[in-house]
Amino acid sequence: xxxxxxxxxxxxxxxxxxxxxxxxxxxxxxxxxxxxxxxxxxxxxxxxxxxxxxxxxxxxxxxxxxxxxxxxxxxxxxxxxxxxxxxxxxxxxxxxxxxxxxxxxxxxxxxxxxxx
Amino acid sequence: xxxxxxxxxxxxxxxxxxxxxxxxxxxxxxxxxxxxxxxxxxxxxxxxxxxxxxxxxxxxxxxxxxxxxxxxxxxxxxxxxxxxxxxxxxxxxxxxxxxxxxxxxxxxx
Numbered sequence: 001x002x003x004x005x006x007x008x009x010x011x012x013x014x015x016x017x018x019x020x021x022x023x024x025x026x027x028x029x030x031x032x033x034x035x036x037x038x039x040x041x042x043x044x045x046x047x048x049x050x051x052x053x054x055x056x057x058x059x060x061x062x063x064x065x066x067x068x069x070x071x072x073x074x075x076x077x078x079x080x081x082x083x084x085x086x087x088x089x090x091x092x093x094x095x096x097x098x099x100x101x102x103x104x105x106x107x108x109x110x111x112x113x114x115x116x
Numbered sequence: 117x118x119x120x121x122x123x124x125x126x127x128x129x130x131x132x133x134x135x136x137x138x139x140x141x142x143x144x145x146x147x148x149x150x151x152x153x154x155x156x157x158x159x160x161x162x163x164x165x166x167x168x169x170x171x172x173x174x175x176x177x178x179x180x181x182x183x184x185x186x187x188x189x190x191x192x193x194x195x196x197x198x199x200x201x202x203x204x205x206x207x208x209x210x211x212x213x214x215x216x217x218x219x220x221x222x223x224x225x
Binding site: 040041042043044048058090092097101102104105106107108109110 | 159215218
C-alpha cells in the first residue's frame, strides 16, 4: 500500500532532550516536506527536500534540522526542543516539487509532540 | 512574501445547507490545490486547478479558479455530516506551495 509513515505518532518529552521524528515513503517520491500545524495558523512548512542530499528551509525552520541521505527517508530532528515546538507535525511527499511541479502531496498520519 | 488568505476561519451550517470557502492570493498562482482534513486526520488531496477561470465538480463539491489566477473557491451543496473537517487551499507560487489557514466546516446539531 502506498503510504507515508511517521513515527512516533505521539510523544511527550522535556525541554532540551534531543528527539527525532522519522518519515518514510514507499512511493519513490523525489520531493519530501515537513509541516507543523497549529490552531488558526494552518500548515507551515519547516523544511523540504527536492531530492537526495538536497534540502532547503521552509517558512519556520528555526530549531529544526533535517537530512535526506536516502530517497525514502526524511527525518526531522529537534536538537534542543522547547515548549514553543509543541505542535502537530506532518510529513508529506510528492513525485516532484518546486516551481515546475503540479504534483499533489501525500501526507503521513501526523506526530503530536508535547514539549514540557 | 507571497501569501494566501483563506476565509472564513470557521463556518457553522445546518445539515443540508451550503458551504463556501474562499482563497485569495497576493500574487498570481500557477495552480491551486485543495485538501480536506477530517478531524484527527491528515490532509488529503481533493483536486487541482490549473487554467484561468477553470471550474471542476466532484459530486456536491464545486471548485473554481479565478480569471486572474489569484483567487479560488470551494462550494459544497447540501452539506452532509461526512463533509465535516477543515478545507485547505494551497497555491503554487514561484517555488513552493503556499497554504491557506483553512476553513473548518462544522455541522450544527
